[in-house]
Amino acid sequence: MAKKRMIQAINETLDSEMAKDPKIVLFGEDVEISLFGDTVGLKDKHGAHRVRNMPISETVMSGMAVGAAAAGYKVVCHMMFGNFMYTGFDSIANQASKLRYMTAGQISLPIVYMSVFGGGRSAAAQHSDAMHPMFMNLGGIKVALPATPADAAGLLRASIHDPNPVVFLQAAGRGGESGEVPDGEVIFELGKAATVHDGDDVTMVAIGAMVRPALRAAKRLAEDGIGVDLIDPRTMVPLDTEAILSSVRRTGRLVVVDEARDLCSAASHVAAVCADQCFEALKAPIKRVTVPDLAMPYSPPLEKALLPNEGSISATVRDLLGKPAGVEA
Amino acid sequence: MAKKRMIQAINETLDSEMAKDPKIVLFGEDVEISLFGDTVGLKDKHGAHRVRNMPISETVMSGMAVGAAAAGYKVVCHMMFGNFMYTGFDSIANQASKLRYMTAGQISLPIVYMSVFGGGRSAAAQHSDAMHPMFMNLGGIKVALPATPADAAGLLRASIHDPNPVVFLQAAGRGGESGEVPDGEVIFELGKAATVHDGDDVTMVAIGAMVRPALRAAKRLAEDGIGVDLIDPRTMVPLDTEAILSSVRRTGRLVVVDEARDLCSAASHVAAVCADQCFEALKAPIKRVTVPDLAMPYSPPLEKALLPNEGSISATVRDLLGKPAGVEA
Amino acid sequence: MTSSGADTNFSNEQMLGFYRDMLRIRRVEEQLGKDSLAGNLPGAVHLYIGQEAVGVGICSQLRDDDWIASNHRGHGHFLAKGGDTKLLVAEVYGRKTGICRGHGGSMHVADFSKGIIGANGIVGAGISITTGAAWAAQLDGNGAVGVAFFGDGAANQGVLCEALNVSTLWKLPVIFVCENNGFSEFSPYSTVTSGSIADRAKPYGAAHETIDGNDLIEVWQCAARAIRRARDGKGPTLIEARTYRHSGHVVGEHTFLSGTYRSEEEVEQKKAGDPIPAFAKRILEAGQASQADLDRIDAEITAEVAEAVAFAEESPYPDPADQGAGYMFA
Amino acid sequence: MTSSGADTNFSNEQMLGFYRDMLRIRRVEEQLGKDSLAGNLPGAVHLYIGQEAVGVGICSQLRDDDWIASNHRGHGHFLAKGGDTKLLVAEVYGRKTGICRGHGGSMHVADFSKGIIGANGIVGAGISITTGAAWAAQLDGNGAVGVAFFGDGAANQGVLCEALNVSTLWKLPVIFVCENNGFSEFSPYSTVTSGSIADRAKPYGAAHETIDGNDLIEVWQCAARAIRRARDGKGPTLIEARTYRHSGHVVGEHTFLSGTYRSEEEVEQKKAGDPIPAFAKRILEAGQASQADLDRIDAEITAEVAEAVAFAEESPYPDPADQGAGYMFA
């Protein structure tokens, strides 16, 4: 175990995987100098042919990833901000997600499309979307959302090993956060949720960056005798529905916390799955704590008001249980 | 009232609106000759400057729509197939959906992005996605999905009048279907659902092309004494949640039929809203009849097996009510 | 440039091989066109008829480990690169025995074992995919190249310029082959395309040539230069091959289009440039084969097509149980 | 081309106006740079310092009903096109009194009443938007034009070529202004950009010029030709204005970047080409004003900036209740 920043955990994982497997290549805009620091030093270590800066050309970039993967490479395609994936969206949505299926499995496409995503840093509307629901709906793309440095290492390694396209979305502005990362080659199976807090009163599913405020809320609620079973799905495709369902079957209540806009959010889907598959166990309405259907604003008080936080998460749980807080409510 | 094909209803609506409002312009690939027939004749009637063929350049096209709308025009941007919106996705997702909000309402963007979408014609994976959930999640885009020729006329007229970007998605291969269209300028408020079949046992929400098999199922089930309250939301943004909730509060049961892939589908969202807002009324699990999380295949038996149809819809209702059909089950 | 008699370099066998390869595409396409018109095919079909010299002139000198990507009009490229006739026809028929087991169809025929990344339903998409495959080839260092086939309409997708820029910078072994058949769907070239397509390589410093795409030998020679350049690490080439699409954009368009976008006269006149009879004439005039040889080839090809159709017709449709997660995720 | 003394055409007043407009941008940017480094601004800030001659040379001859769209480095264009200093500064401060009431921030400053469609966070996005606005202007028939400002990095987005194609075909009154400042974020020009950017207009037959973007008069004259062409219905022009970005890509980059991407010497050498002192020198040498005049302008601008900062600092942050459906949908 060692304390590491998320960026560092990502960087080390890329480094150790590239060292082991010469078929791994990494490209993107300014990956050599590295805007976020996640790809820093990799060119010097692994060579200019394997770590390459791209022109600002997301359309050809996302498609090159498909071609290079089809031709036998394991491709890490760094898209910088998730919103820039819209610019290179065709090759993700029409090609990467469908090519294996259309050819009846003739090939696999080991691609990791990575970027930061989400709000919280006054980066404004065009740098702050949480677009994982869009990828989830494509069908042929796995979606990984690490909440901690350890998750980042374990999920990125699994994403690189995975023979399929994976969108690896790292919460913007969380790169600097520290957390314990196990020594050695930590790897977390894609599709395996983690229970990050135990409790019997309500199941909470929190996605990506939302795990942190959710955990804070869970700890605080525990002090007041409210038991939150907090599940981090870690990947939304594949989704560990069993972990969620078995918790809800036990608690009878569900709150989903998601940084996506509400309409067709991942929260909606988790809610829908439970409203279908463990309806009998439900004792209360399924609650979503999500972002209103707005673009992300720039000014801090505006942005802060839109994002789920410990307060809004706690309040939702307390409401659900009919236990308003003394001070907080 | 007159029987019209959907394509004809769309064409006549475009024609009559363009005749009234010289600020309406229409452009897209081959809109002059018109692949689907929906824009046929409009150039001759309204002039080459208002009805223009585009080069195959979706990226600039979707952005030109934003610029022309910002500069005062009402823009109908024909994207042909919904999957091609991925190619021009940046200007829809990062610009059209956000520009008004980012500028605190300085402008409005009256744009209709129109295309066909969905499966059923062996057009294969890259011409058959049902991508309305993706647009629903963007926040700043209205989404209209006509189920009948009358809906097409009424929703398209409202979409053109609307000062905001609207994605108008017409079910592929449904253009030839006939239906009664009221005389005169039919217009349906965006955000107003229609109840297309009455019943007390189960609420069914069917979206776009799914209304037709859902209605067939509802009629057939009625013969067996099962009452389906069938709601066509007509637009998914804005969503007439009140219409849905009040029906579910009465029936206590909900089945949602959607041509989108299941994960983060519109069906998931409708289910989530009801699992939250009318939980107490629910007597049974909320069911979704959707498309599996696969790319759309080419061969007819494969495609047919993926799409919701009368049989799968009826079976879902019967299962839910514990009333298996004699023959069908 | 012209081929100026350089075809004397080809043996009789080679010349007949080219002829056979073009004719195979022609006859398969004629068959599929008929089938489509008769309503026997599930989806839309875009015919390559008239453009055969481009696909064959180029693919005939590619290796199995060279990559090609194609567009919606992709049967010809599939066959030219060594794709199997039966597997193609069965796929377009939507059968389980098709190259994609009926999952892809006409617009998605692919055979990775032959370096055929596949046809594509998205105009221009093959350009970026091929650029990536060429990067892989460069990394492999085995001299393989990538060839992207696309139309004049596709040349208006910005991705072409993005690809020209990055492939020139990286000296990628990639060849961009624009088959300028005069139409972007139903729009004549000059209504949607400004200037010359080959010129679009110039600002990037990429090699470029405009050729008569109906002259197989000229195509072959130009491709030879481009392939050499690519294998030698000298970067991309943009080839604009001028040709003509004899059939409509999509089979059956006359049944639903409200008007016409080209005159009968134009079509007839352009058909005079048909690459196949021209090539037959060249063979005969050079004395490289007799009419009987050509007829024999035609008979063989006709039999091959008939066999493929029979194979497809006898093949079952795929079982829905046959699709699913196995093809979606590896 | 050079300006060859043609600046004698400008009155003293005009020359001082240009100077004032450039200096306003410079001083505002210096202030915002300081504020950002001090951690007083919510989001990232990209400074226009060094490039002022481009924005001012062009926008100074645009009308209010001409459209401009800009990029992430958009404060200069906003001010040059007549945007208000206070409203800009308050916006970047995230205040309720900002031009976008704090909803947009540095990368999204826009003022539609002045024809400023806005800065943009997506590299290249303004190109298509401006093309559409130019189409609207053409339809209006009032002689208005659209001007898109973008960088050398943005020129590698395929949308530029798509826009050149369609605007040439439609003869749209649009001007594409590439401010080539030598860097695409942290990548020097030649590592990511092949050939010359102005040349990219050639294959489409669009007008194009390469100019010294640090010479306001040269910029003005070139823009005058392009605007004339546009207003006369003769179609688009691509202008490549060679300039240099004095500051980093983003304020504070030295605090987080692991390395450097340009040398101190290069920066110092390039700063010698600073358009503002050069223009001051020209004014003084031509006897169009005295140093005292210039100093007075500087003092006025400095006061204007101070006033804007005070205005911003006194302004409240927007109330979360102030956002919502009203801004999202009309």
Ligand SMILES: Cc1ncc(C[n+]2csc(CCOP(=O)(O)OP(=O)(O)O)c2C)c(N)n1
């Ligand atoms: C991104 C995208 N836009 C539009 C289409 C519809 N479409 C299919 S083929 C075609 C015309 C293509 O013209 P060209 O590239 O010249 O190829 P050709 O058909 O002439 O072989 C169009 C517009 C598409 N398939 N994909």
Ligand SMILES: Cc1ncc(C[n+]2csc(CCOP(=O)(O)OP(=O)(O)O)c2C)c(N)n1
């Ligand atoms: C589509 C997209 N890709 C990448 C980025 C990240 N980014 C912001 S500015 C920039 C560099 C732009 O370079 P250039 O166009 O030359 O403008 P300059 O910064 O030099 O003014 C990059 C890569 C972005 N904002 N949008």
Ligand SMILES: [Mg+2]
């Ligand atoms: Mg063509």
Ligand SMILES: [Mg+2]
């Ligand atoms: Mg630059």
